[in-house]
Amino acid sequence: MQFIKSDIDIDFVGRRNIAFIISGLLIIISILSLIIHQGPRFGIDFAGGTLIQIKFDSPTDMNRIKTGLATIDLGESTVQRFGSLKDNEFLIRTNKSVSTTKEFAAALEKAVTSSGSKGAEIQRIEMVGPQVGQDLREKALFAIFYTLLFITVYISGRFELKWILSAVMAGALMSAVYLLSFFNVSIAFLISAAMLITLFLFWVLSLKYAMGAIVALIHDVIITVGIFSIFDKEFTLPIVAALLTIIGYSLNDTIIVFDRIRENLRIHRNKKPHDFVINRSINETLSRTILTSGTTLIVVVSLFVLGGGIIHDFAFALMVGMVVGVYSSIYVASPILIAFQGMGKKR
Numbered sequence: 539m540q541f542i543k544s545d546i547d548i549d550f551v552g553r554r555n556i557a558f559i560i561s562g563l564l565i566i567i568s569i570l571s572l573i574i575h576q577g578p579r580f581g582i583d584f585a586g587g588t589l590i591q592i593k594f595d596s597p598t599d600m601n602r603i604k605t606g607l608a609t610i611d612l613g614e615s616t617v618q619r620f621g622s623l624k625d626n627e628f629l630i631r632t633n634k635s636v637s638t639t640k641e642f643a644a645a646l647e648k649a650v651t652s653s654g655s656k657g658a659e660i661q662r663i664e665m666v667g668p669q670v671g672q673d674l675r676e677k678a679l680f681a682i683f684y685t686l687l688f689i690t691v692y693i694s695g696r697f698e699l700k701w702i703l704s705a706v707m708a709g710a711l712m713s714a715v716y717l718l719s720f721f722n723v724s725i726a727f728l729i730s731a732a733m734l735i736t737l738f739l740f741w742v743l744s745l746k747y748a749m750g751a752i753v754a755l756i757h758d759v760i761i762t763v764g765i766f767s768i769f770d771k772e773f774t775l776p777i778v779a780a781l782l783t784i785i786g787y788s789l790n791d792t793i794i795v796f797d798r799i800r801e802n803l804r805i806h807r808n809k810k811p812h813d814f815v816i817n818r819s820i821n822e823t824l825s826r827t828i829l830t831s832g833t834t835l836i837v838v839v840s841l842f843v844l845g846g847g848i849i850h851d852f853a854f855a856l857m858v859g860m861v862v863g864v865y866s867s868i869y870v871a872s873p874i875l876i877a878f879q880g881m882g883k884k885r
Contacts, residue, residue: 546824550868551817551876557869561757568764578763578773582631582664584678586671588612589664590630592650595657597626606650612636621847627661635667676725678778683729685785686755687712690736690748697747697796704748707739750874751792754866758788762859766851776852784859787834791827791867798823799875816872831864 572578582589592603600617607615613634620627636642643660650658666674687708694704715732719725733756740749759781766773798819806815838860842853 546821547818548821548824549817550820551813551873554869554873554876557865558873561761561866561870564761564764565757568760568767571764571767575767575770578767579770580671580675581772581774582666582671583775584671584675584773585633586635586666586668587631587633588636588666589662590632590646591620591661591663592628592630592646593659593661594626594628595659597623598628598656600628603628603630603650606652609652610645610649627847635665674775676719678775679725679729681778682759682781682785683715683732684712685782686733686752687736689755689785689789690740690745690752693748693751693793693796694745696793697800698745700743700745703743704745707736707743711736744878746875746878747796749878750796750871751789753874754792754863754871755785755788757866757870758784758859758862761862762855765858766855771851771854774851776849777855780852780855780859783856784863787860788863788866791831791864792871794826795820795823795867795872799872813876816875820868820872827864827867831860835860 600619603617604615607617607630611634612630612632615630615632618629618631620629643663647658647660691701691704691708695701711732715728718728737749737752739745740752762781762784763773766777799816802815802819802822810818835857838853838856841849842857845853
């Protein structure tokens, strides 16, 4: 099925400077939001504490629930509505790890009903200790970091046949980060430093395809996490799964474009300018990009609208990440190849 005519000629490359400005602004806004909020708003998966979902038979005011909670020792707790108004469901979050026994559930129901809220029913109680939350945070960062490094090996090997060079570099970086993690150094700082060193090595070693792919993936992750911070949404384990899914999806789209660029560079070797070949390749893969992204996005939007509160944030992360991922494949990954070409001419 051909959604777009094969002879379409949109000047994507000519508008790359505008795209760089837009991407730069989005990244700056995302980082500023994370600084202002002191990082993502971690859910109990990462921050530790207790999450309680409670349902009432009739409409209930949140202030009544808070009044009832004050009668039992829950530490610092917050109450927010969950789902639609007619569901009469609420989420109670506390920074204290409490026992999830039947006695505690009964005491909680009694506390909230004593304040005037009728027909309370505990739907679920989830508890995560603070040490477990910290371990999960570190493992989530390692998962994203290792994924990006393995991708660099694959891209460098597939497009530039530098399997050994990229594998040695990735192995050295992973080993260094793993060993330094035992010396009470912030894992977030270590991984950030390692990614900057990785990008520097890509530039020095002229691993242009790997550089383009990784910059695009980092761009997607930062903007997605930043939007979560801007909307003050919780960062939980399902969101990490969504980020890894976004990385895979965005990489797939980037590889499709890179494959066509490599083919066209062989066909038009020394006959057409580099800018023309890359722009032609993006236009030739545009139909496939729109069809693949569009059909996937329909499913994700359906999950977002109809999936309910449990899957709402996961679907939102996928929705944002897929849109940003398609954008980065065209306006971030591909123009980096042009930057390397310009650097080669200067040399």
